[in-house]
Amino acid sequence: MNGRISLFLIGLPILLLSIVTIGNKEFRAQIGEKLIYLGLFLEKPFHTSSEWIIKDLMITNKPNVYGNSDHRSIENFKRSGSLVLSFSGSKLATLLAFAGGFFEYFGDYFNQKPYLSLLGSKAPLQKPKEEIRFLTLNACMFFGGLPLINGGITPASDRIESLSALIKGLDIDFLLMQEVSFEPGLDLAKELEKEFAHFFVRIGPNPWKLESCLFAASKYPIISEPKFIPFPYHSLMKRGVFCIETPDFWILNTHLEEGDNERAKQLREMEVSLIIDTMNDLKETSKKPCLLFGDLNVPKIGNGKDEYERLNLNRDFVDPYNIKYPILSELSATCTNLIQYYAYGENPKHATFEIIDYALLDKEFEEDFVLSVDQVKETLNLGSPGNSLSDHRGILLKAAIKKR
Structure with missing residues (x-):
């Protein structure tokens, strides 16, 4: 599975380069923006898991603040469960975020605008x-x-x-x-x-x-x-x-x-x-x-x-x-x-x-x-x-x- 993902990550930029080099500046910019948005989409699971992990490990468990439950015991139970889910999916989320960075990088290359x-x-x-x-x-x-x-x-x-x-x-x-x-x-x-x-x-x-x-x-x-x-x-x-x-x-x-x-x-x-x-x-x-x-x-x-x-x-x-x-x-x-x-x-x-x-x-x-x-x-x-x-x-x- 990881080998297929690696092949995909290597092959897709090469394909994009070959396609985009024959297009005009406007076409390249459009492709660049689509790649940037695709990169963000791939990064979202990492953003979500970071939110859960940071809250569960660092933020006060005081009731009724920061979306906490009414009772500390219930809040602690919820946090334990979300930590298990977050860490179990962290490897995939990190890999997707890393891939998303590649798409953003190539998107910037084609878009040529700093915004x-x-x-x-x-x-x-x-x-x-x-x-x-x-x-x-x-x-x-x-x-x-x-x-x-x-x-x-x-x-x-x-x-x-x-x-x-x-x-x-x-x-x-x-x-x-x-x-x-x-x-x-x-x-x-x-x-x-x-x-x-x-x-x-x-x-x-x-x-x-x-x-x-x-x-x-x-x-x-x-x-x-x-x-x-x-x-x-x-x-x-x-x-x-x-x-x-x-x-x-x-x-x-x-x-x-x-x-x-x-x-x-x-x-x-x-x-x-x-x-x-x-x-x-x-x-x-x-x-x-x-x-x-x-x-x-x-x-x-x-x-x-x-x-x-x-x-x-x-x-x-x-x-x-x-x-x-x-x-x-x-x-x-x-x-x-x-x-x-x-x-x-x-x-x-x-x-x-x-x-x-x-x-x-x-x-x-x-x-x-x-x-x-x-x-x-x-x-x-x-x-x-x-x-x-x-x-x-x-x-x-x-x-x-x-x-x-």
Whole structure:
């Protein structure tokens, strides 16, 4: 059986190469997309088994949270059974996921785009509104059980419907998200199909690992080929900055290196420098404002000596969140690890609160463009952490263009 699978995995790419080489660019791109979706289909059993294993081994068995039963004894019995099922099928699931990575790899070779674009059913807005609305959010929507590890958040599939309902009620024009893997990104785009004209998922492909996990949706037309500029150093996640051009401005979405050590800080400094260089290149050719959204992992403490000050973000950007919330507090923080403590059943007294999510306007255009914070969306639930939509708060912003 394994020999037949190996022969299939070797023979199919050769067959595809021979077929695709005779097709035109559009045909190759279509084949590439089909291979990418096939790869995702093969990876789904691995995603599901990882979700079960991570929850069963790591998450608190406290009754009535994270989908747990009313009684610990019943929950423990259920977990034992699901662990047996998960581990018994893990070999096949891993093999299928590995094969799926091959299909994604060849799909990227044929597709030649660092993203997948999807069309919503809403017609693009041709005239800018007086007030343009943005939402930026680190949604912690990795595949499988990774949200449980990285934020103590329930799997993405459990939150899609509630998060989509929240977004639909905000009437936003642009949605910029981080930590949204390919599969949850597709599910989210499907839920929001009637709300936006364009969606971008699987940005920065990275077979067998994590893509950039950036996600973007727009009600406005995208007038040029989007760009993804990868950062030079990355391991598990292919970090970078994603750029889309609208008739009146550029939008950049990013997620910088995480960590408190010096190496991570040095990488973030290089990443910010690359983003500023990218913005300068975009401005030189288009003469349009640039707006930067994302989880920068740059904590703003407000003591004048933090990384925020060292990177001179206030020098290069207008930071409306800093204007509205200059002091870090539990209420102004955009991220906390309190939920992860809760998920693991640990004492949350050492939990931290940080401001690390940003929406920034290039300072060169502050006379032409107004960007301000409308409200902070409570996507994290401190009263009932297990019901949080994310371990980050969403930032809802409004903008107005002064000059046309």
